[in-house]
Amino acid sequence: MSVAVSRPSSPLTPLWRAISVFRIAALIYVAVLVINNVSGYARPMLAGPVLAVSTTWTVVTTYAYARPANRRPPLLLADQLVTMAVLAVSLWVVGPEALRTGTSTLAVAWQTAPVLAWAVSGGRRAGIVAALAMGATDLLIRARSNQAVTGTVLMLLAAFAVGYLVRITEEAHARLQRAIELEAATRERERLARDIHDSVLQVLALVQRRGAGLDGEAGELARLAGEQEVALRALVTGPAAASAGNLDLVTLLSGYASTTVSVAAPAGPVPLPGHEARELAAAVGAALDNVARHCPPGTKAWVLVEDEPGAVTVSVRDDGCGIAPDRLAEAEARGRLGVAQSIRGRVAALGGRTALTSGPAGTEVELVLPKVGR
Incomplete structure (x- = not known):
């Protein structure tokens, strides 16, 4: 809008x-x-x-x-x-x-x-x-x-x-013009937050409460509803931007926090150019989506943000069953490009690099975005 x-x-x-x-x-x-x-x-x-x-x-x-x-x-x-x-x-x-x-x-x-x-x-x-x-x-x-x-x-x-x-x-x-635009965007954000709170969030909260004690698929749906409520609430209530043209990476990643996902970040904001912050957050979201799709229910995931002098590093670790050595190559050959494009492709397009480590104790994806030249 x-x-x-x-x-x-x-x-x-x-x-x-x-x-x-x-x-x-x-x-x-x-x-x-x-x-x-x-x-x-x-x-x-x-x-x-x-x-x-x-x-x-x-x-x-x-x-x-x-x-x-x-x-x-x-x-x-x-x-x-x-x-x-x-x-x-x-x-x-x-x-x-x-x-x-x-x-x-x-x-x-x-x-x-x-x-x-x-x-x-x-x-x-x-x-x-x-x-x-x-x-x-x-x-x-x-x-x-x-x-x-x-x-x-x-x-x-x-x-x-x-x-x-x-x-x-x-x-x-x-x-002054940037301040006016930010104020208008903030007002629109607040309006959307009110509308979402009065409709979507209440429905998600109701589904979570009604299905919390159920077993099977109904219980799983209640759990997912609770996670989406937390993510959506963080998205519509978080601050809009850190400074002119920048977004706070911590604010974007906090939207992924849920009962099974923990986000650890520096006490202060981690400002990045808007496009880079959104792309890096989307890559983290793709990694967490892989955890939800391919790991057993209840698998825990941790997101760690490190703001270093030369780079911003985001690590996504889970305690799932790990990834078979040839699984990624097989998935890419079949046209399933979740890791190749949604994660590695996004970070590479920003001039960063991706490292993936997997074993029986779980998987860790490390996303590194250098600050040189920014």
């Missing part, structure tokens, strides 16, 4: 809104500087049209960046080029002499907006490249003045800081 998970909006949306607000505030600052300094410009009559172009482009980018589909290199590059053009035309409108004496360009703080946009879209590297391009333009028109150097350094710092903030925000968003 699929679980609907509500996904939060893009975590970078507030940053794009902040860039739009910054661009508008910077444009107002530019307008104030133009009004104060226009009398000293070489061509004051052209300051108005340039300011109109800046205002129009601010409106265009504010609406364009509001749509996530537009936040791509074509718009970012156009934003960079338009801003650099406004910055470059300052050399003609303001004049070289006025720029050398410290008069501000027609872009000033407004020129930082494309740098911030590149940093949000492409990270620190993209923002730094955009800052260097904008800074080089500023240095060229202002004849390498101290103001141009200072502005370039500030843009580089802003690009680095915003790019780092973007990475942190995306990582936090990914963790």
Whole structure:
């Protein structure tokens, strides 16, 4: 049954809104500087049209960046080029002499907006490249003045800081998304546990109680019902996962515990990647199934989990009658691939190995899954 998970909006949306607000505030600052300094410009009559172009482009980018589909290199590059053009035309409108004496360009703080946009879209590297391009333009028109150097350094710092903030925000968003998915899966698990408890578990418990004192097949069915009740109860009440993408092997194997199967494991969890944990648990289940099928009723089995630095080892031992030397080869020749595929095949596909030891006192299957390269 699929679980609907509500996904939060893009975590970078507030940053794009902040860039739009910054661009508008910077444009107002530019307008104030133009009004104060226009009398000293070489061509004051052209300051108005340039300011109109800046205002129009601010409106265009504010609406364009509001749509996530537009936040791509074509718009970012156009934003960079338009801003650099406004910055470059300052050399003609303001004049070289006025720029050398410290008069501000027609872009000033407004020129930082494309740098911030590149940093949000492409990270620190993209923002730094955009800052260097904008800074080089500023240095060229202002004849390498101290103001141009200072502005370039500030843009580089802003690009680095915003790019780092973007990475942190995306990582936090990914963790939040995993937490939401885990919460939804846990709620679904609890719902299924309630439904199973109200139906299947009660039926299994009733069959066990009614048939506990009976002999023959009825008693055997009662015993099997009791074992399945224990296994199913452990499955629906156990914790879901150890960490992001991992499952606790101990939790999976505890579902096999019953009146005839004992599970011994470390006190803490044994986290493995989800696929590996499920496959290893399935191999253990196949080994226990062989015990139930081919050993006398009441045969005891023990599952031992060892979490070593280099590998995870699971041993399945029983006190049955053992396996004849040629029995496995004969079964595989007949197409019965319980050990060959369900046990050895699963572990081998994970890069592990299987060792089987059998004798009159019982059988032991050892499953070893190395940790190297995980």
